[in-house]
Amino acid sequence: MSYHLDVTTDQATYPILIGAGQWSDLADTVQACFKPTKVVLAADHTVAELYGAAVRLALESIGCPVSLLVCPPGESSKSTDVATDWWQALSAMAVDRHAVLVALGGGVVGDLAGFVAATYLRGLPLVQVPTTLLAQVDSSVGGKVAVNLPAGKNLVGCFWQPKLVWIDPAVLLTLSSREFSAGMAEVIKYAVLRDDGLMERLETSSDEVLSRDPDTLGPLVHRCCQIKADVVHQDPRETNGVRATLNFGHTVGHAIEKLTGYDTVLHGEAVSMGMVAEARLAERIGWTEAGLADRLERVARLYDLPTELPQFSWEQxxxxxxxxxxxxxxxxxxxxxxxxxxxxxxADVPIEAIHSIVRC
Amino acid sequence: MSYHLDVTTDQATYPILIGAGQWSDLADTVQACFKPTKVVLAADHTVAELYGAAVRLALESIGCPVSLLVCPPGESSKSTDVATDWWQALSAMAVDRHAVLVALGGGVVGDLAGFVAATYLRGLPLVQVPTTLLAQVDSSVGGKVAVNLPAGKNLVGCFWQPKLVWIDPAVLLTLSSREFSAGMAEVIKYAVLRDDGLMERLETSSDEVLSRDPDTLGPLVHRCCQIKADVVHQDPRETNGVRATLNFGHTVGHAIEKLTGYDTVLHGEAVSMGMVAEARLAERIGWTEAGLADRLERVARLYDLPTELPQFSWEQxxxxxxxxxxxxxxxxxxxxxxxxxxxxxxADVPIEAIHSIVRC
Structure with a gap:
């Protein structure tokens, strides 16, 4: 089963294609949409080894020149240093504005390659080909691209919408269990954003989901992308409060990532802990009835996600x-x-309530 | 005499205020328009020394906290290194999205601070306060912001429109003659873009212009900003060919800057040489009648601008x-x-024609 969704923003409308075929179909689509002077394939070493040769072959076999940008796997590649290396590599390759940058990978490569695409020659066309669950349901859609600073995540970036998002749920079979579970944290977040039966589905079908059956994952990824596309359409640049609701779990989650140094805890794991903590905070200040935090904790555990906050001082x-x-x-x-x-x-939560949640 | 112009782009509409008053008026305008949590004042050491204290005092005296970002003067500050330093400084200052970044200076500071504003927290409000003629008539208007790579100028950047451009022609009195003349190169470029008597004005009033009488400069800066605003309105992201016409003189000009290492020849000087060379090229390929290049050469010399190309090999x-x-x-x-x-x-100029122009 394949799906076609359109995302409409202030900048443009672009398609998300889910389960639309093999690498050869991706190559045909890129060639037909862009007739690029060159395709620059951006990936980390792990993904480049898994799929780089196949994607390159598919593009080159239809006459499309391909160059590679690679980086080490992990959040530490989302840095101004690697962005600078990639800018210089693009200029060494004499890449022009009629080239296309294809980000093949998870959230790190999507964000890094997206930021480089947004800023090289004041903007190259970008195709997102997310290969992790987290990137498929969240980071590849909506045009938030960024790198980190030592002081915090995603502090340097832009809004730069992709021209196309190509999602193949079959590639999720090569993910580690830990990476797959981390992606489920964002799926659980969508289940909190919309009361449409998604939470019940996650509660009753964890075995099928965790088996990564493409017939289960396709519709699940599609539903998450629909919610994300709807939110992004209403608030493309996070100015009216709608898009910022996607940050449920992320204030505490980002703090955990920062305090643990980015490479210890996966983003989805931090969001899982963050959602449970923030749901407790919402209960504590009387925003929501008791029970939601416990429910979230149970569903997170179904997907092998951590829910207990790490220990840090209040000052930290x-x-x-x-x-x-x-x-x-x-x-x-x-x-x-x-x-x-x-x-x-x-932004009106009493500081004592925050203190009691993170220090409990 | 003061002028108010509006620039309308795909992103927003913003005002250019020319000759609207003193630093205290700028401070009042910034406070009234933004009610910022903080004003970050970006300048090079030279401009910070000339005007930094006065602008800071004006802002602080109406209760607006001010922080400073400074860099050495000169094109070499328009680098990914200085951008990274400024991003880190902003995070150390805990600058949030309700702050305003004020770029006080010439094209280098405007482009660098603009790029940092475009990318810090995915975008801070930007006010351009151009202090050179070149920045007043060209680089502060239109939202092109960028830094350089070793391989070339402005290779890394964005389109990020300012929220306000504040121009005081009186500050041009502190410019060196060389800097002032360099700005005149872009004024001459506008005179080529529009056949509206501007060229004749430049040919007959060089004494008044070079004396920098504010009553002469105000209308001149206003006319250039009008042309720039009109072009930017028609083609905000340089996609339909209209805006790219502003690059007359710049293909050769950018090459000169690159070959001479950015800090030897001023941008306007390179554009002056580039315009004369490219007008000769246009004559050579039969695009324009003989005479325009000589006329440009004469008017450039009136404003003490160089017109002879430096010597480099054809390969360079x-x-x-x-x-x-x-x-x-x-x-x-x-x-x-x-x-x-x-x-x-x-993009169809025969390579032999280009060769004959740069190697003559």
Whole structure:
């Protein structure tokens, strides 16, 4: 089964194609859409080894010149240093504005390659080919691209929409269990954003989902992309509060990633812990009825996700959360659930409530 | 006399205010428009010394906290290294999205600070306060922001429109003669883009212009900004060929800057030499009648601008011009005059004609 979704933003409309075929079909689509002077394939070493040769062959066999940009796997590649290396590599390859940059990989490569595409020659066309569950349901859609600074995640970036998102759920079979579970954290987040039976599906079908049967994953990825596309359409540049609701679990989640040094805890794992903590916070301040945090904790565990916060001092938590992009002056902002299907923004959470959640 | 112009792009509409008052008026305007959590003032050491304290005092005296970003003067500050330093400085200052970045300076600071504003937290509001003639008539308007790579100028950047451009022609009195003349190169370029009497004005009033009488400069800067705003309105992201006509003189000009190492020849000086060379090229290929190049050479000399190309090998010229962002695959693109008032793009200039111009 294949799906075609359109994402409409302030910049343009672009398709998400899910399960639309093999690498040869991707190559045909890229050639037909762009007639590029060159395809620059960006990937980390792991993904380049798994799929790089096949994708390259598919493109070259239809007459499309291919160059490679590679980086080490892991969050530490999402740096200004690697971005600078890639900018210089593009200029050494004499890449022009009629080339296409294809980001083949997870969230790290999608964000890094997306930022480089957004800024090289003031913008190259970008195709996202996400190969992790997290990238397929979240980071490849919506045009947020960025690299990290030592002081925090995604502090340097742009909004740069891809021209095409190509998703093949079959590639998820090569993911480690840990990476797959991490992606499920964002799926659980969508289940909190919309009260449409997704949470029940996750609660009752964990065996099928964890077996990664493409007939189960295709519809699941499609549903998540629909929700993401709908949110991005309503608020492409995160200016009216709608898009910021996608940050449920992320204020605490980003702080965990920062405090643990980015490469210890996966983004999805941090979001899992963050969602449970932030749901407890919402209950603590009376935003939501008791029970949601426990429910989230149970479903996260079904997918082998961590739910207990790591131990840090209050000063460390506070300083990490004070760097969040959503903040206004010195107030820490959260996207908190009112109930299943309704997440709202607030920068008015009493500091004592935050303290009691992260230090409990 | 003061002027108010509006620039309308695909992103937004913003005002250019010319001769609207003192630093205290700028401070009042910034406070009224943005009510910022903080103003980050970006400048090079020279401009920071000239105006930094006064601008800071004006802002602080109305209760607006100010932080400074400074860099050495000169094109070499427009680098990924300085951009990285500034991103890290902004994160150390805990700057949030409700801050405003004010670029106080010439083209280097405007482009660098603009790129940093475009990318920090995926975009901070930007105010351009150009202090050189070149920045007042050209680089502060239109949202092109960028830094250089060793391989070429402006290879890394974005389109990021300012929220406000504040121009005080009186600050041009502190410019060196050389810097002032360099700015006149872009003024001459506008006189080629529009056949509206501007060229004659430049030919007959060089004494008044060079005396920098604000009553002469105000209307001149206003006319240039009008032309720039009109072009940017028609083609905000340089996609339909209109905006690329602003690159008259710049294919050769950028090559000169690259070959001479960016800090030897000023941008306007390179554009002056580039315009004369490209007008000769247009004559050589029969695009324009003989005479325009000589006329440009005379007017450039009136403003003490260089018109003779430096000596480089053909291989050096070719390799430098092949990195231009306007190129398509391996063809060197030019914006060439058909006649006064009409500049058009072409990537079809015979390589022998280019050779004969740069090697003559």
């Amino acid at each position: 938590w506070q300083s990490a959360m004070l760097r969040d992009k959503k903040n206004i002056a010195d107030r820490i902002a959260f996207a908190l659930p009112r109930r299943l299907g309704c997440v709202e923004l607030t | 010229w070719q390799s430098a011009m092949l990195r231009d962002k306007k190129n398509i695959a391996d063809r060197i693109a030019f914006a060439l005059p058909r006649r006064l008032g009409c500049v058009e793009l072409t």
